[in-house]
Amino acid sequence: MPCSDSMEYSACRTGCVEQCGQSQFPAGEVMMGDGFMQPGGSVCFTTPREGCFCPEDSVLLGDQCVSREVCSQCVDHQGKAHQFMESWNPEDNPCLLCMCLDLQRINCTVLPCTGAKAPECGQCEVLQEKTGSKCCPEYECVCDVSCKPPDPPLCDHGLSVILTNPGDCLPVYQCVCKKDQCPVTTNTSCPAHKKLSVTPTECCDSYECVCDCQSITRSCPPGYVTTTTTNDCHCTEVTCMADKVCVVEAVVYQVGSRWQENCKSCICTSQTDGQTGLHIAQCVDPVCNQICPLVCPYALLFTLIKAYFVSGSEYSHSDGDCCGHCRKTNCVEGGRLRQASIYSHFYFTFFINHVGEQWVSPNDRCVRSECVQVNEEMFIQHTNVTCHLMDMPSCPLGSELQCNAVEDCCPACHCVPLNACxxxxxxxxxxxxxxxxxxTHCECVGDKRSYRLSCRKMSCSPCSEGYTMEPIPNACCGRCVATACSIRRPDGQLISLKANTTRTDGCTKHKCSVNKDEELVLETLVTTCPPFDRKSCLEHGGKISQLGDTCCEICTEPECRRTVGHLNYIRVDDCQSEEKIELTYCEGKCGSKSLYSVDKHKVESVCVCCSSTGTVPINVSMICANGTKTHHQVLAVTGCECLSHTCPAD
Incomplete structure (x- = not known):
């Protein structure tokens, strides 16, 4: 007797056949021929019989034998079994709640929306319903595109700004210390009343000029004006400035004043001493009357038209006296004024001349006179002047030609410097x-003898590092304009970045700008990239490329190429290869496309596949089950290219 797969044959069996579910008969035993039915649906036989029966610990469900647990399970319309009193949401209708009841009955009810509370969104986030909501609406927080993110902070003391929450809607920046960007040395110079102070900070040391002075009290010497000043450190300094006076033996004299000092006449001049700054006192010997009186006993008897020549005297000075006395040794000539030594008496003017002295006669410019001594007598010898041929000079620039024919007998011409430079x-x-x-400004200065150009040139202070001197029209000194910021790279190299420009070094971005006070401001932004294993990418045939326009790297799929693979074995009928087989194949990415065909008047799809361009047969040694050996031929790829194929119509 044939039985189904779930039943087993028995030639002689008594007992009960248990079935799933409750009986449709009334409660109590119901007699059925040579058997009876118990409550619950079990059929019992009183006499042995042949037939197909369920194995032990199994019950009959329809015409199949199943385990006892299956009797209490429910099967939904998708064929999925559920335990008794189990509840679930159908996949095709998540808004229903179904439960497995007795007698394999399924009860489904519609779920009410509980009004789940929407999440609380932070700054720069807005509430938005999820697109994947199936039954009840669900909400999530997304970034608000209209929210303006804050600017990175300006970090002091060498701190650098970094982004601490990449990917969040509201960026959070933090100032971190980078010791390698701190200045190695400082060129800060302090004034005399201050000293340089170094203050340790959380990153780079801060340099500052602090007060380091004491008040000074002193009295100035005679001739100096005391000037008291207080600096920004509230220290008092006394400065002695030379006054416009002369100081001689601790006595102060005003400029232009005169006095007598040890037989000398002194005056306080307008000239100053380069070392002391005081005016210079000039003292000269006394002006003694060195003109001795003429010896003229008969002067009262002379008329106005006749001149007499009598003996004179010579001035003699003795040590220890302020002035000397007269000693007769000169010639005296009567006539008009000739020198500063003048003595007038009864309309006569007398001139005293030393022995050997020559002069031009006051009455005739062409007569030269000489005082001659013969023995003890003094007389005047006259000689006529002979004129020579005059040589006219050529005067250089800055001088002029002057000829004198009035004072001298013979005319004389010479170059006279002009009062000019x-x-x-x-x-x-x-x-x-x-x-x-x-x-450069110059002035023509000097006295009546010589003149020269006195020039004064202004000097301009140099600009600080990062600033460039910009010339100002019609001005000597220009102004310092912010030009470039200095950046120290991690390798120690110092580079320059022009103002109002940016520079990118890998994931570090520098921006050099100028603030409203025309001062340089250097901003540094560091981008943090997700973890990336370059070695693994290259080992799997990938290609390293940049992520968009960022500095981060990603691994892209390799292009179409020939790849080497290994087969463990090849089986043909009852024969199998003896060892692993190295086989080449094509693998990689190719781009497909769809474009309009002018001939066919429609858009055609072109499938571009990584295809082989050539193959070569390889013989593989194989061993069969009966112990014999044979060979099987396989194909290995020799070249790969992206080739176009017509795409299927569907």
Missing amino acids: VLNQTVIAAGERVMLDVC
């Missing part, structure tokens, strides 16, 4: 000022 073939009058360039 000469510069580049240009005559500049005395006292006149000229400007050589915007930084």
Whole structure:
């Protein structure tokens, strides 16, 4: 007798056949021929019989034998079994709640929306319903595109700004210390009343000029003016400035004042001493009356038209006396005024001349006189002057030709310097000022004998590091303009970045800008990338490329190429290869496309596949079950390319 797969044959069996579910008969035993039915649906036989029966610990469900647990399970419309009193949500309708009841009955009810509370969104986030909500609406927080993120902070003391929460809607920045960017040395210079102080900070040391002075009290010597100043450190300094006076033996004299000092006449001049700053006192010997009186016993008897020559005297000075006395040794000539030694008496003017002295006669400029001594007598010898041929000189620039024919017997011409200076073939009058360039001013100065150009050139202070001197029209010194920031790279190299420009070094971005006070500001932004294993990417044939326009790297799929693979074995019928087989194949990415065909008037799809361009047969040694050996041929790829194929119509 054939039985189904779940039943077993028995030639002689008594007992009960248990079935799933409750009986449709009334409670109590019901007699059925040579058997009876118990409550619960079990059929019992009183006499042995042949047939197909369920194995032990199994019950009959329809015409199949199943385990006892299956009797209490429910099967949904998708064929999935559920235990008794189990509840679930159908996959095709998640808004239903179904439960497995007795007699394999399923009861489904519609779920009410509980009104789940929406999440609380943070700054720069807005509430938005999820697109994947199936039954009840669900909400999530997304970034608000209209929210303006805060600017990175300005970090002090060498701290650098970094982003601590990449990917969040509201960026959070933090100032961190990078010791390698701290300045190695400082060029800070302090004034005399301050000293340089170094203050340790959380990153780079801070340098500051602090007060280091004491108040000074002193009295100035005679001739100096006391000036008291208080600096920004509240220290008092006394400065002695030279006054416009002369000081001689601790006595102060005003400029222009005169006095007598040890037979000398002294005056306080307008000239100053370069070392002391005081004015210079000039003292000269006393002006003694060195003109001795003429010896003229008959002067009262002379008329106005006749001159007499009588003996004179010579001035003699003795040590220890302020002035000397007269000693007769000179010639005396009567006539008009000749020198500063003048004695007048009864309309006569007398001149005293030493022995051997020559002069031009006051009555005739062409007669030269000489005082001659013969023995003890003094007389005047006259000689006529002979004129020579005059040589006319050529005067250089800055001088003029002057000829004198009145004072001398013979005319004489010579070059006389002008009261002027000469510069580049240009005559500049005395006292006149000229400007050589915007930084150099000159003035023609001097006395009546010589003149020269006195020039003064202004000097400009250099600009600080990162600033460039910009010239100002018609001005000597320009102004310092912010030009470039200095950046120290991790390798120690110092580079320059122009103002209002940016520079990217890997994942570090530098920005050099100028604030409203025209000061340089250097901002540094560091981008943090997700973890990336370059070695693993290259080992699997990947290609390293940048992630968008960022500095981060990603691994992209390799292009179409020939790849080497290994087969453990090949089986043909009852024969199998003896060892592993190295086999080449094509693998990689190719781009497909769809484009319009002018001939067919429609858009056609072109499938571009990584295809082989050539193969080569390889013989593989195989061993069969009966112990014999044979060979089987396989194909290995020799080249790969992206080739176009017509895509299937469907």
